[in-house]
Amino acid sequence: MDPAHFSGFAVFAGSVVVALSSLVSAWLSKKHEARTRRASENKVGRQKLYAQFIDEASKLYMDALVRDQAETFAMVSIYALISQMRMESNANVVEKAEDVIRTILRTYSRPNKTFPELQNLMLNRGFVDPLLNFSEVCRDELCDLPRGRHALSRRFHNIVERT
Numbered sequence: 587m588d589p590a591h592f593s594g595f596a597v598f599a600g601s602v603v604v605a606l607s608s609l610v611s612a613w614l615s616k617k618h619e620a621r622t623r624r625a626s627e628n629k630v631g632r633q634k635l636y637a638q639f640i641d642e643a644s645k646l647y648m649d650a651l652v653r654d655q656a657e658t659f660a661m662v663s664i665y666a667l668i669s670q671m672r673m674e675s676n677a678n679v680v681e682k683a684e685d686v687i688r689t690i691l692r693t694y695s696r697p698n699k700t701f702p703e704l705q706n707l708m709l710n711r712g713f714v715d716p717l718l719n720f721s722e723v724c725r726d727e728l729c730d731l732p733r734g735r736h737a738l739s740r741r742f743h744n745i746v747e748r749t
Contacts, residue, residue, distance in 0.1 A: 639667045650693035682720040689716040
């Protein structure tokens, strides 16, 4: 092979490699950017869903403290939110949401509280927050990956210590 042809071929091959590298790099960058955007949108959607559930459940719980029966529409609404969680969230979040509903239903069957009794509960910290565990599980689920990994390793460490 003629050295001039060889050097021309080498220049051409080098150009092709650089062009392909540039294209692959741009494609991977766009793919990563789209994945990050979808994950961010998913996270925002779940945050809104959890906030709506907390709002509805809070209203129902306060209603349960002072009334004997729930409004059917409000119960349907909160069950619809849990069904949405089943599609988007992990099983632990759904389980804690169902626990909140059970607490609300049990509260409806208990004697109603008067305003002075409610005031006494809140001022003397006798008020039980049925949404506490749900909120904590949601926060853990929504945490970024590095913090989530740390939380998982902390949980694993706690489990190992108990055994």
